[in-house]
Amino acid sequence: MMGRFGFVAVLLATLAPAPNAHAQSPGAPTGVWLTQAGDARVKIAKCGAALCGTVVWLRDPIDRATGKPAIDDKNPDPARAQRPVIGLQIFNDMRPSAPGKWSGHIYNADDGKTYESSLSATGPGTLKVEGCVGALCGGEAWTRAGK
Template sequence: MKISKIATGLGIFCLAGAAMAASKPDPSGIWMRGDGNAKVRIAPCGADICATNLWIKDISGGENVGDRLVMTVKPKSADTLSGKAFDPKRNLTYSIQMKVEKASLVTRGCIVGGLVCKNVNWSRAD
């Protein structure tokens, strides 16, 4: 009797955990930046998420293929991740927010304690 109650409790716990994991926003995939200048792959890299440049149209702004942003983010809501992003090339850390939808992504990066921010729109390319 006790074993069946424990098993039932574990089953409910596992189902709840699976439902929570399924509702976590997942930005994984290949994305084209709204200005048409960059294509990136967002994928897990260790415990973090990395955005790696796959293609850059105009490198005059200092962006190159292979550059990456390492993001440590957690769910803020059903469609939004929030946390920090580190740019190893520039040695800068940003606060970042990512609103993830099926075919679009909006990133908001801020520096200087949130005084300087920029939104970037992305469309799914994969």
């Protein structure tokens, strides 16, 4: 299932939350967002003081190898490796770390690992999702999906 989570591949890791987290901004990026590659839509919602993100749509929802719905088959936990990707919560602890910015962890279904990450509202219809692996950093812009 190459590409089913290509958008998360860039999000690999290490923007730690600030020690003094700010109150939840009323401009929290809730709603449905289309990944930069256009291969998934993630619904972001408030979960208490944090933000949660759940995959609600995949461009390719059927695994070509099996002919069945895409599953979280890279997860090292055998019980979780059978979960459908659609409905998978990829983050649930993004907390305010600066005005318009949330920091926490994001799950990458392409490799079954969880990484530190951040979300930054860059406009009413764009969201920057970023992270680093070692010295290699990257990010991408998600756009608000139509209703």
